[in-house]
Amino acid sequence: MTSDGPGGVRPGWTQSDPTDDDDDLDRAFGHGTASMAVRTPRQRVRRSALVGVGVVIAAGVLAVVLITIISSVQNGVGGVFPRPDAALDRFGSAARDVSGVQRVTDEKPKKTSFASYDVESTVTVSPGLPEAEQTAAVDALAAAADDVSGNGVRVFAVADLGEVQVGVSADVVVTEKRLDLARQLAAIGGVSGVRCSWGDAGPSDDPADQTITVVTHGTGNALGAIVAKATQETRAVFPGATVESALP
Structure with a gap:
């Protein structure tokens, strides 16, 4: 075999297709996994805000449930906490x-x-x-x-x-x-x-x-x-x- 030059293929080596790496990832993990989109700072801020709102809502619901339970306990529930x-x-x-x-x-x-x-x-x-x-x-x-x-x-x-x-x-x-x-x-x-x-x-x-x-x-x-x-x-x-x- 011959070399194509200083930047070419060495003797005995087969030149690879630049797209082979992407094909290997697709075969291993499925189509579209060769690369991942990077979120912009604006997208990250928006996602964090949505998560924060969800946490606040969940905390509010939990607080209401706890207040209801405590009130029920104080007033007696089904004979478990008589007064x-x-x-x-x-x-x-x-x-x-x-x-x-x-x-x-x-x-x-x-x-x-x-x-x-x-x-x-x-x-x-x-x-x-x-x-x-x-x-x-x-x-x-x-x-x-x-x-x-x-x-x-x-x-x-x-x-x-x-x-x-x-x-x-x-x-x-x-x-x-x-x-x-x-x-x-x-x-x-x-x-x-x-x-x-x-x-x-x-x-x-x-x-x-x-x-x-x-x-x-x-x-x-x-x-x-x-x-x-x-x-x-x-x-x-x-x-x-x-x-x-x-x-x-």
């Missing part, structure tokens, strides 16, 4: 608006499980109210308990009507049964007062969990007769309920 003190405040406010209510006293909330509480208040109702107005007051308290209960908090109360004290829950029907039974037992000879609610285990609407206390000066056989009659009448309404007696 028993807030429930007591709401019930107390509603109870004080009921005609005939003189005073509302809150007890300490009782935690019943990981994210559940029972709260209880004592509501003093004017003992001088006519029976119909006392009934209306108790019904209104039950409606308030139903309205406030939720988010892992159950609301209960004891309505102190003077001669009788009645457990109030969100179940209006059970609450009215307690009121009617308390009045019925108060009419037994020798009984001066009745408490018809629940036992030391805590508030409940289950019949067997009800505890009725008759207040009487009776002793001996007289006391036995009073308790027997009270037990008979009580278990006709709340099967399995507990009946006790106490001195005034």
